[in-house]
Amino acid sequence: MKKMVRYGVFLLIVAFLAYNSVYFKKLDEVKAGTASFNAAKYAKEFWAKKLTPSLSKSAETGQLLSLLRTDKDKAFKDHANALGIGNIKYFLIKGTGKVTDVEENQVLFRLESGAEKPEMRIATEYVFGNAVRDASGTIDINEFSNSMDFNNVSAEINEIIRENVIPPFKSKVKKGDVIEFTGAIELNQEHLKLDNIEIIPISLKIRDL
Amino acid sequence: MNIALDRSKLLRFQSLIALFLLCLGLSILSDKFLSVSNLWNVMRQVSVNICISTGMTLIVLTAGIDLSVGSVLALCGAIMAGLLKNGIELPDSNLYIGFTILGAILAGVITGSAMGAFSGWTITKFNVPPFVATLAMLTVARGLTMLWTQGFPISGLGDTFLYFGTGWLLGIPVPVWISAIIVAIAVFVTNKTRLGRYIYAIGGNESASRLSGIQVNKVKIIVYTIAGALAAVGGIMVTSRLDSAQPNAGISYELDSIAAVVIGGTSLSGGRGSILGTVQGAIIIGVLNNGLVLLNVSPFWQQVVKGLVILIAVIIDKSGSKNE
Numbered sequence: 001m002k003k004m005v006r007y008g009v010f011l012l013i014v015a016f017l018a019y020n021s022v023y024f025k026k027l028d029e030v031k032a033g034t035a036s037f038n039a040a041k042y043a044k045e046f047w048a049k050k051l052t053p054s055l056s057k058s059a060e061t062g063q064l065l066s067l068l069r070t071d072k073d074k075a076f077k078d079h080a081n082a083l084g085i086g087n088i089k090y091f092l093i094k095g096t097g098k099v100t101d102v103e104e105n106q107v108l109f110r111l112e113s114g115a116e117k118p119e120m121r122i123a124t125e126y127v128f129g130n131a132v133r134d135a136s137g138t139i140d141i142n143e144f145s146n147s148m149d150f151n152n153v154s155a156e157i158n159e160i161i162r163e164n165v166i167p168p169f170k171s172k173v174k175k176g177d178v179i180e181f182t183g184a185i186e187l188n189q190e191h192l193k194l195d196n197i198e199i200i201p202i203s204l205k206i207r208d209l
Numbered sequence: 210m211n212i213a214l215d216r217s218k219l220l221r222f223q224s225l226i227a228l229f230l231l232c233l234g235l236s237i238l239s240d241k242f243l244s245v246s247n248l249w250n251v252m253r254q255v256s257v258n259i260c261i262s263t264g265m266t267l268i269v270l271t272a273g274i275d276l277s278v279g280s281v282l283a284l285c286g287a288i289m290a291g292l293l294k295n296g297i298e299l300p301d302s303n304l305y306i307g308f309t310i311l312g313a314i315l316a317g318v319i320t321g322s323a324m325g326a327f328s329g330w331t332i333t334k335f336n337v338p339p340f341v342a343t344l345a346m347l348t349v350a351r352g353l354t355m356l357w358t359q360g361f362p363i364s365g366l367g368d369t370f371l372y373f374g375t376g377w378l379l380g381i382p383v384p385v386w387i388s389a390i391i392v393a394i395a396v397f398v399t400n401k402t403r404l405g406r407y408i409y410a411i412g413g414n415e416s417a418s419r420l421s422g423i424q425v426n427k428v429k430i431i432v433y434t435i436a437g438a439l440a441a442v443g444g445i446m447v448t449s450r451l452d453s454a455q456p457n458a459g460i461s462y463e464l465d466s467i468a469a470v471v472i473g474g475t476s477l478s479g480g481r482g483s484i485l486g487t488v489q490g491a492i493i494i495g496v497l498n499n500g501l502v503l504l505n506v507s508p509f510w511q512q513v514v515k516g517l518v519i520l521i522a523v524i525i526d527k528s529g530s531k532n533e
Contacts, residue, residue, distance in 0.1 A: 017311070017315060020309060020311050020312070021308065021309055021311050021312025021315055021316075022306055022307065022308055022309070022312050023306075023307045023309070024304060024305070024306060024307070025304075025305045025307060026303055026304070026305065027298055027299070027300060027302075027303045027304055027305045028303060029305075030296075030298075030305040030307075142365065144364075144365065147361065147362045147364055147453070148361045
């Protein structure tokens with residue numbers, strides 16, 4: 001009798017837990033409610049509706065570099081964006097410069113604006129990473145159900161750059177041209193290195209002389 | 210006589226003394242160490258290790274070891290996250306089985322328990338050394354995690370689930386509550402129940418325990434099952450805190466766990482040690498990790514320092530055993 005009561009209580013607990021643990025639905029209804037994520041479409045909308053408007057807030061490159069040298073923490077606090085923890089932070093920058101060399105994978109130029117005129121480079125072949133996505137500071141990781149979708153957005157943004165931004169620029173640019181650019185850069189806050197910075201371009205224009 | 214008494218007292222409180230000296234040193238070297246937010250942060254991080262080290266202590270008390278806890282933690286976390294996020298789809302029956310948080314947690318804990326029970330079964334049934342059996346389980350569990358997640362993190366688990374890893378209750382982080390409850394139960398089991406006495410007896414002398422009628426194999430399987438379940442609870446905390454189940458979560462957690470057990474004074478040859486000692490060991494490891502980060506020590510040196518601390522703890526343990 002005692003054993004029966006014990007088993008009965010045990011079964012009741014199992015039934016209670018099971019009832020509160022799972023629920024059943026028709027698979028078609030669930031599928032209908034969840035459309036699969038389209039990274040290319042998201043990236044296009046992001047480019048038009050979020051990234052382009054945020055370019056007006058880009059830091060002027062010469063001023064940013066001066067601030068990084070004099071007050072690194074303020075520069076990072078005021079201008080950097082990052083989605084994760086760590087020392088790697090991203091900046092949206094703009095400026096003008098004079099092309100010093102055109103290489104197969106990059107265009108080298110000397111910055112014209114600001115007090116300093118360091119040499120920088122624009123990536124024109126290998127456009128990878130999350131610099132543009134993260135520098136904008138307008139994407140919330142919580143909008144994405146998994147990190148694969150989130151990373152695919154970066155891949156699609158880079159594809160837009162490779163297809164739309166770089167080709168018209170790369171076909172015309174030559175040594176001595178004055179260029180106007182906006183782009184994203186990646187800097188390590190702890191181990192800051194300000195020479196030979198690589199820019200992932202967002203817009204590129206060759207100034208008519 | 211008095212010198213021997215003092216020495217035994219010193220050995221009894223060795224981990225507390227070490228913790229005190231460590232905290233003292235770090236509070237002098239870093240002004241951030243003693244801040245309330247940092248101390249709660251340390252306790253939140255340590256909670257996971259306390260949880261899995263409690264299970265590890267029970268195993269080590271029986272003179273065993275479990276190298277699979279980190280991988281089991283990852284697998285259970287991935288299963289919880291996967292079920293919570295995606296449920297189970299049965300296209301042939303046009304059925305979708307969704308899981309509530311309770312359901313996902315239960316599934317994770319059952320998985321952890323089953324993995325632990327399987328390790329215990331192989332150790333007792335086939336006389337496989339615990340080191341080898343759990344090493345195999347380490348690889349199996351990691352492989353299953355990769356298969357389940359396809360190598361990608363599962364994230365976006367909802368605010369309610371995050372509460373287990375990031376929430377506060379009565380001014381104390383929820384993971385600290387969870388680990389405190391687990392420790393309290395484990396202390397009760399080891400000190401006040403028959404199972405606890407059997408665990409110590411088996412670690413002290415397995416043959417004598419067998420001859421005195423203790424079902425050694427059954428007790429060992431129970432102990433490995435508990436350790437698996439506690440690894441799953443650790444998995445809840447880690448997954449919840451990160452809002453994501455990472456396929457490579459829990460790597461080297463088994464080493465931190467063994468370190469906590471050894472530093473806490475539990476003998477690797479079994480039969481001697483305590484849960485509270487392990488808690489002190491886990492806090493020492495956590496404080497050491499935190500202190501090395503605050504002092505900006507390179508991660509490579511951090512590993513060297515942790516390794517040396519474990520080595521010193523084992524040497525002290527061995528010299529203590531000899532004296533006894």
